[in-house]
Amino acid sequence: MNTVVAVVGGTGTLGAPVVRTLVAKGATVRMLSRNATDVPAGAEHHRVDLTSGEGLAAALAGVDAVVDAANSTKGAEEVLVAGTRRLLEAEKSAGVGHHLAISIIGIDQVPMKYYRVKLAQEEAIEGGAVPWSILRASQFHQLLEMAFSAASRFGVRPTGAAKVQPIDPVIVAARLADAALAAPAGRLPDIAGPQVETLSELSRAWAAARGKRRLPLRIPSWGKMGKALAAGALCDPAARTTGETFEEWLGRA
Numbered sequence: 001m002n003t004v005v006a007v008v009g010g011t012g013t014l015g016a017p018v019v020r021t022l023v024a025k026g027a028t029v030r031m032l033s034r035n036a037t038d039v040p041a042g043a044e045h046h047r048v049d050l051t052s053g054e055g056l057a058a059a060l061a062g063v064d065a066v067v068d069a070a071n072s073t074k075g076a077e078e079v080l081v082a083g084t085r086r087l088l089e090a091e092k093s094a095g096v097g098h099h100l101a102i103s104i105i106g107i108d109q110v111p112m113k114y115y116r117v118k119l120a121q122e123e124a125i126e127g128g129a130v131p132w133s134i135l136r137a138s139q140f141h142q143l144l145e146m147a148f149s150a151a152s153r154f155g156v157r158p159t160g161a162a163k164v165q166p167i168d169p170v171i172v173a174a175r176l177a178d179a180a181l182a183a184p185a186g187r188l189p190d191i192a193g194p195q196v197e198t199l200s201e202l203s204r205a206w207a208a209a210r211g212k213r214r215l216p217l218r219i220p221s222w223g224k225m226g227k228a229l230a231a232g233a234l235c236d237p238a239a240r241t242t243g244e245t246f247e248e249w250l251g252r253a
């Protein structure tokens with residue numbers, strides 16, 4: 001039987017490779033987002049807005065599984081928590097049998113506003129009426145690139161003992177695509193990059209690869225957040241995968 005999968009946020013850093021992987025696996029794939037950019041052959045785009053629920057009922061008719069790879073850093077609560085509730089309601093009405101979401105390793109240990117929102121998103125899914133799976137991943141290479149290049153515009157290079165285990169979202173997408181074509185399984189085993197590195201090591205690699213000499217700016221490991229980051233709360237060495245390290249990815253991207 002051909003599985004119909006809707007990928008919410010299917011144009012994003014993670015969503016786009018999820019769409020490509022599912023198309024390659026022979027699924028019928030719908031990309032759901034507010035704006036259509038590159039729609040790959042084999043997928044179709046449906047315009048939806050999680051902040052209003054607009055378009056969801058039509059986009060989910062006949063769908064077997066939903067992969068939610070939407071994101072928003074501004075107004076995160078509205079998209080990730082209230083938006084998840086709207087999405088789950090629409091899934092229930094459409095008879096969707098599997099809601100699969102992506103979360104982040106360590107969100108229950110690191111006191112950051114965005115992570116509190118991600119935890120609330122997980123709780124909405126776990127308490128919702130649609131059978132679910134949740135995959136927690138470590139930080140994507142693109143997120144570090146973005147953070148270092150933003151700091152670089154202020155003439156600095158962040159350093160410190162915080163530990164990160166960056167991963168290529170294409171590897172995460174492959175795991176999500178497999179999970180979307182399988183039965184709902186609750187919390188899935190974490191997925192993380194091949195190497196745990198400190199902020200100092202990662203930013204040094206970024207500066208060398210991008211040819212940017214910047215003033216090192218030490219981010220202290222004080223307080224609950226700093227201590228948790230230095231203790232490796234965002235990492236899961238047992239969940240390491242064999243994809244590219246940040247340095248290898250920098251050499252290619």
Ligand SMILES: NC(=O)c1ccc[n+]([C@@H]2O[C@H](COP(=O)([O-])OP(=O)(O)OC[C@H]3O[C@@H](n4cnc5c(N)ncnc54)[C@H](OP(=O)(O)O)[C@@H]3O)[C@@H](O)[C@H]2O)c1
Pocket residue numbers: 008009010011012013014015032033034035036048049050051068069070071072079102103104118137138139140141143
């Ligand atoms: N980035 C990381 O390092 C990382 C690590 C682990 C887990 N995650 C999780 O992975 C997920 C995806 O992150 P990402 O970095 O791939 O995001 P992203 O590149 O920012 O993509 C966000 C996607 O969401 C869509 N979107 C935003 N607002 C929407 C709305 N109101 N209605 C419908 N669609 C909307 C966007 O399309 P439009 O703007 O066109 O609507 C886009 O397709 C998030 O849940 C994030 O927490 C991220």
